Amino acid sequence: MTAVHNGKHSAAESKRLIYSIIIVAITMFTEIAGGIISHSLALLSDAGHMLTDLFALALSWIAHKFSAKKSDLQRSYGYHRLQIIAAFVNGLTLFLIAVIIIIESVKRFIFPINIEWKIMLIIATLGLVANIVVFFILHGKCENNINIRSAVLHVIGDILGSVAAILASIIIMLTGWQIVDPILSIFVSVIILNSGYKILKNSCHILLEGAPEGISTEEIKSKIISELPEVVDVHHIHAWSLSDNYFIITMHAKVKENTQRTDILYEIKKILLDRFEIAHSTVEIEHDECADNKILKH
Numbered sequence: 001m002t003a004v005h006n007g008k009h010s011a012a013e014s015k016r017l018i019y020s021i022i023i024v025a026i027t028m029f030t031e032i033a034g035g036i037i038s039h040s041l042a043l044l045s046d047a048g049h050m051l052t053d054l055f056a057l058a059l060s061w062i063a064h065k066f067s068a069k070k071s072d073l074q075r076s077y078g079y080h081r082l083q084i085i086a087a088f089v090n091g092l093t094l095f096l097i098a099v100i101i102i103i104e105s106v107k108r109f110i111f112p113i114n115i116e117w118k119i120m121l122i123i124a125t126l127g128l129v130a131n132i133v134v135f136f137i138l139h140g141k142c143e144n145n146i147n148i149r150s151a152v153l154h155v156i157g158d159i160l161g162s163v164a165a166i167l168a169s170i171i172i173m174l175t176g177w178q179i180v181d182p183i184l185s186i187f188v189s190v191i192i193l194n195s196g197y198k199i200l201k202n203s204c205h206i207l208l209e210g211a212p213e214g215i216s217t218e219e220i221k222s223k224i225i226s227e228l229p230e231v232v233d234v235h236h237i238h239a240w241s242l243s244d245n246y247f248i249i250t251m252h253a254k255v256k257e258n259t260q261r262t263d264i265l266y267e268i269k270k271i272l273l274d275r276f277e278i279a280h281s282t283v284e285i286e287h288d289e290c291a292d293n294k295i296l297k298h
Contacts, residue, residue: 023130023134028047030123038115038117041108042120042169043120043127049188053157066082077242087203091197094192098196105186109182115181124169157191161191165184211239212240223271235252246280248278248281249281255285269283
């Protein structure tokens with residue numbers, strides 16, 4: 001019964017992602033066309049941010065589909081790193097889009113261009129409605145899915161971009177102040193750069209086998225030694241992650257001579273799982289004869 005329920009839940013999540021991808025893709029191409037026709041950088045920058053939304057949603061869908069794919073002899077860890085590689089590329093794309101928009105905005109300051117605010121307002125409003133629809137499709141359905149949660153954050157950022165484009169068109173309509181378009185475009189570009197930096201930083205850290213955020217090897221060592229009196233020392237600790245929520249650790253644990261290997265190994269792995277959410281661990285047990293002899297002498 002549980003398997004059937006999980007299958008239905010998984011299929012429902014996949015459908016939500018597909019619907020969101022279709023809506024975002026149509027809206028993005030509409031904004032690109034509208035931005036070119038109306039000469040609006042704000043619309044084009046919002047379309048650039050929607051491209052990152054599209055990529056994030058597609059990444060979530062791909063990760064969702066590949067998560068069920070089993071590992072093989074060539075890929076013993078499976079396909080978890082695929083989403084990190086894609087995130088790295090996504091971060092580079094964000095930087096490229098933002099730099100292009102900023103350069104074009106500077107040109108607009110020097111050589112102003114008349115903006116067709118009516119077209120800009122209509123397209124930006126459609127974009128806002130589409131983003132709100134996508135938000136409600138995904139929001140409230142992502143508590144247990146970190147990929148969808150990250151996609152929702154992208155959509156929230158794009159809602160802000162649509163609001164900026166609408167605001168620019170209204171200001172141009174009321175005041176004729178054309179310079180507001182490149183100003184708000186730079187504002188959206190800064191948001192894009194910030195998102196790109198965070199994605200690149202996190203993906204590079206994972207690709208370089210850095211320790212997972214929130215996991216301290218010293219804390220792990222201290223916790224094991226304090227809770228398990230049979231453990232004399234913990235060393236050669238290496239912690240890394242395959243993806244943002246798949247943690248791996250290897251370590252050596254030195255235990256007293258009369259300690260049962262199976263029992264202490266179970267207790268160590270239980271601490272790693274319960275306290276640090278590390279499900280994949282490799283622990284080498286070493287006996288400490290010196291420590292045991294000192295205890296006997298006393």
